[in-house]
Amino acid sequence: DARVTQTPRHKVTEMGQEVTMRCQPILGHNTVFWYRQTMMQGLELLAYFRNRAPLDDSGMPKDRFSAEMPDATLATLKIQPSEPRDSAVYFCASGQGSGVAQETQYFGPGTRLLVL
């Protein structure tokens, strides 16, 4: 049963600390998305990659967030330094194909981040 996996599932940290979240997309999927979800803002797209290349990261605060795909099986999202307003659930999603067929996204379980 292919699925997107994310680690850690929960993270509590103190303001100023570095946070690294990891995502393993479904094998064979060529697009990876990072989202942040809060009660106030709903789902927000932070960044996404196609064939490991970053296509758009305009949704991320550039001074503290960074996203990478070191290889096809791993995507990372880092926050350094973290702030209380970064507290949210961070979802990774992956997709496959091109054009319209690309758009069905399969979500991971999310990382629930709390910054104190």
Next chain:
Amino acid sequence: EDKVVQSPLSLVVHEGDTVTLNCSYEVTNFRSLLWYKQEKKAPTFLFMLTSSGIEKKSGRLSSILDKKELFSILNITATQTGDSAVYLCAVGGNSGNTPLVFGKGTRLSVIA
């Protein structure tokens, strides 16, 4: 700027009722509209719609798209408590590299 608006924001119904959730959008060069269901955890895919007037159906759920009026509806018949969730609408537009824009969702609560 691309925009997706869902209504109502929340809805409470009794088991057995039929509900209709709405999604209207403004997007450049529309490509597709997707519906997701989110319970306690991650969103799960329900439907993808690309053509007007063709109903997609899965069990008690169905959805249809109107590209002229720029909206879609998601119907749930004979609702059950397990249908309680947030239903998200997302639209893909622009060039092939533009990802989905999500609405804020409709929170559906089905009570016994």
